[in-house]
Amino acid sequence: MTAPQYMAIARKWRPQTFDEVVGQDHITRTLTNAIKSGRIHHAFLFIGSRGIGKTTTARILAKALNCTSSDAPTISPCNTCDNCVSISAGNNIDVIEIDGASNNGVDDIRNIRDNIRMVPTSGRYKIYIIDEVHQLSPGAFNALLKTLEEPPSHGIFILATTEAHKIPATIISRCQRYDFRRVVVSDIVSLLKKILAKEKIKATDEALYAIARIAEGGVRDAQSILDELITYCEKQITFEDVFEVLGLVDWQYFHALCDAMLAGDVARQLEIIEEVVSAGKDLSQFVEDILRYYRNLLVCLTVGSSEMLLRLPQSEMDEMRKRAKRFSVVKLIRLVEQFAELVNGFDSQIAQRTALETLLIQLTRVDVEVSLDTVMEKLLLLGKGGIASNVQAVPESPPPNPPDAGPHKKAAAAPAPQPPPQSEPEKLSLGREEAVWREVVNRAGTRNAALGIHLGRVHPLGVDTDGVLTLAFEPGAEKAWSYFQKSKNRGLLEQMLQEETTNAQSVFFLEKTVPDNTAASEQATPTPKQDGEKPEAGDRYRRASKDPAVAVVLNEFRGKIVEIHDPTENAE
Ligand SMILES: [Zn+2]
Known part of the structure; x- marks a missing residue:
């Protein structure tokens, strides 16, 4: 007997029975059912990322099939008979493990084909476990396929791979396929706890969860990390230790x-x-x-x-x-x-x-249909009180009012100037509506991100005496346009205007362009209202903005419609 040696956790605690395999219940259940019913397939394909139990399960399956402590394949191999012991150690004469990466040629597979025909020496089956089987050459796959098509009754293949897509469909169709999953964090944590209890070492939950997260679903990785930590910490493993030992940044x-x-x-x-x-x-x-x-x-x-x-x-x-x-x-x-x-x-x-x-x-x-980039851009602009700066600068405008310092400041992560609070309803008056409008857009953004964002593409033209606010879309503001086509969204805006301003009650949207665009003048003019019918407020702005003469003036002076005086109205 050799003296007790230090043995890596991963090896020491390698599952020896189906019950001990962590996080692959769907696989062990199917395998044990197959063994119980005596329907043993000749080719198994184990698929899954590295270190989650494919080879371990293959060995347990081999033991289950060849354990000599029972008369037939058993779901609970004894782990003490010669076959079980040698299979666990990887040196059983009938269970041959092959690394597909280094034995990937035609001749390698032909050897296997010849050998598998020979009756097993000590077990019931001759079992070939081919790891990384996707590494086989096309010729080798062909040779393998021939064997899979006519396997001897005692021959079994267990193929394991991390990359199923590299395996020919003809091979896959001959195999029983098993997809191994990454193990969930809580399963890894309970496994680590079991190991630590037996090793009589303490660890905080946070440390174990940190290990499990870093292992990203790989049992073997988690065990290796634990191994390192045990060597380092001896009695108690803490959250900080995990960072320290793994060389992670503090x-x-x-x-x-x-x-x-x-x-x-x-x-x-x-x-x-x-x-x-x-x-x-x-x-x-x-x-x-x-x-x-x-x-x-x-x-x-x-x-x-x-x-x-x-x-x-x-x-x-x-x-x-x-x-x-x-x-x-x-x-x-x-x-x-x-x-x-x-x-x-x-x-x-x-x-x-x-x-x-x-x-x-x-x-x-984030209840918006626009891309995140647009959202961020707009929210950041909002934070700087600059969303309305998309509008043509109007020289006579007063300096922009600072945005609301209320809940909105959350939206801007970048340090934004913190303006004094200002939340009294204001009159959206013509002439200085830019500043107030900016305020309105800001508040809209805090109430409803989508509303704020889309309003950023809309510009006020004025409020008439009936409380109708006329708005125009920026060129290209297709998404804002379709957003406000929905009466629900329009209602949201109107409700907000009623609360935030003293005069605006409802909205009217001009069609898709801002009035300083000469293209507006080329569009069809709206059907004139019938005589005697009082034109609606928004309609007046729309008509005015589309009047070719007005459009030219607006364009030339980069101006906008501030107020419309209707002589017929004044005469009344
Ligand atoms: Zn046994």
């Missing part, structure tokens, strides 16, 4: 980076990158962790009880919440999207997962 850096972003401090952010790089940290890992960090902030901000989702130490949860509150959902979605894009080149789980989560949050929380 958690505090992410808070610092976030604070610098909130403060608009670019220099500080670059300093942090410099510190991370000069500490020799892996930058691609760092980017993934930034992504994870902002994803966590997004979860904090959008999910009420985020503790269960994030599994961070309480002090960290507090820090995250504090920062999450300073962002808007839209800003965080934007950040997550952009960091995910940066990470995407690394083809990681976290990138795919955050992309999905972000989309869901976006679809749930």
Whole structure:
């Protein structure tokens, strides 16, 4: 007997029975049913990412088929007979493990074909486990196919691959296919807990969740990380240890980076990158962790009880919440999207997962049909009180009123000047409506993001005595146009106007262009109203703006219609 040796956790705790395989119940159930019913297929195809139990399950299956402690294949191999022991050790004479990457030629497979015909020496079956089978050459696949078509009754193939799409359909169709899943975080955590209990080592839940998250569904990776931590920590594993041992960037850096972003401090952010790089940290890992960090902030901000989702130490949860509150959902979605894009080149789980989560949050929380870029652009403009600056500058306009400092400040993550509160309803008066209008758009944005955004493409022409506010669309504002075609949206705007202004009660939208566009004059003039019928307020603006003479004047002086005096009305 050799002295007890240090044995890697992954090997030491490798599942030896179907029951011990973690997170692949759908597979072990099917396999055990097949064994119980005696319907053993001649070719199995195990598909799934690395380190989630394909080879382990293949060995358990081989033991189940060849265990000598029972008269027939059994769902619970004894793990003590010669066959079980040698299969577990990988040196059983009838169970041959082949690495498809290095034995991928025609001759390799022909050898297998010849050997599999020979009756097994000690077991019931001769079993070939071919790992990374997608690496076989086309010729080798052909040779394999011939064997799969006419297998000897004692021959069994277990093919394992991480890349099923590289396997010819003819091969796949001859196999029973099993898709292994990445293991969910909670399953990995309970596995790690079991191992730690037996190893008599303590660890905080946060540390275990951190390990499970970093392992991204891979049991073997999680076990290797735990292994490293046990060597390092000896008695108690903490959240901080996980970062320390894995050489990850200290958690505090992410808070610092976030604070610098909130403060608009670019220099500080670059300093942090410099510190991370000069500490020799892996930058691609760092980017993934930034992504994870902002994803966590997004979860904090959008999910009420985020503790269960994030599994961070309480002090960290507090820090995250504090920062999450300073962002808007839209800003965080934007950040997550952009960091995910940066990470995407690394083809990681976290990138795919955050992309999905972000989309869901976006679809749930941001009720707009426009692209996120447009949303951000508009919201940032709103934050700077500049949304109406899309309008042609009108020299005689008073300086823009500062935007509402109320709940709206949430929308702009970039540091925006903090203006004094101003929320009294105002008169949308002609001549200075630009400033008031900007205010209206700002408030609309805080009530309803979509309304605010679309209003940003609309410009006021004036309010008449009936309280009708006439509005024109910017050129190309197709989305705003279709948004306001819906009476619901129009109603939303009107309701807001009634509350926020003293005079505007309803709206009238001019057709799709602003009046300083000469193209307007080329469009068909509206049908004149019948004599005796008083033209509606909006109609008057529309007609005026389309009058060729007026259009020329507007264009020439970059002006706009401020007021319409109708001599017939005055005469009444
Ligand atoms: Zn056995």
